[in-house]
Amino acid sequence: MQLQLSQKERMLLEDEKHQEEICVQKYQNYAQQAHDPQLKQIFNQLATEEQHHYDTINQMLQGQQPNMSHGQQGQQGMAQGGQTQQSSFQGAMSNQGDAVLCSDLLATEKYVSSTYDTAVFEAVNPVVRQALQHIQQDEQQHGQQLFNYMHSHGMYPVK
Secondary structure: OOOOOOHHHHHHHHHHHHHHHHHHHHHHHHHHHOOOHHHHHHHHHHHHHHHHHHHHHHHHHOOOOOOOOOOOOOHHHHHHOOOOOOOOHHHHHHHHHHHHHHHHHHHHHHHHHHHHHHHHHHOOOHHHHHHHHHHHHHHHHHHHHHHHHHHHOOOOOOO
16 A cells, blocks of 8 residues: 655655664764674664664655564663673773763754654554654653663763
8 A cells, every 4th residue: 555645744754864863873973983892783773773763764755664573682681781880990981981981872862852742743644653752652662771871870860
């Protein structure tokens, strides 16, 4: 079944596609910069999921039904984060660098999730709306994963 997109939906999807492309690039680049192997793994997993979002949006822009199935295996375990803190100066510096990467990605996820809010409300086609809601929920889970990692590693204390 061919998706019929309004001009507004096409514009919204193009904007979201651009945001997803930035997310993929950030996660891939930050995975290379991260010091903690667990964080590298989280960033690589999230890059894969962001790529799936990009591909889903591309499918809709081409008039195709989106394929919403993708694995989120290992997300539960990674969302928990580890409880170890590094105590050496070098470990603290690595932790500080990783904290900057995490903070930037958390801010990115907050922003991207908010852009989906507008797109969901302005989508006419129910298939498009449902796909955007699904992606937005994924983005919120990504933010939760980052927050959980940061909190468990002393990067985001909650008082």
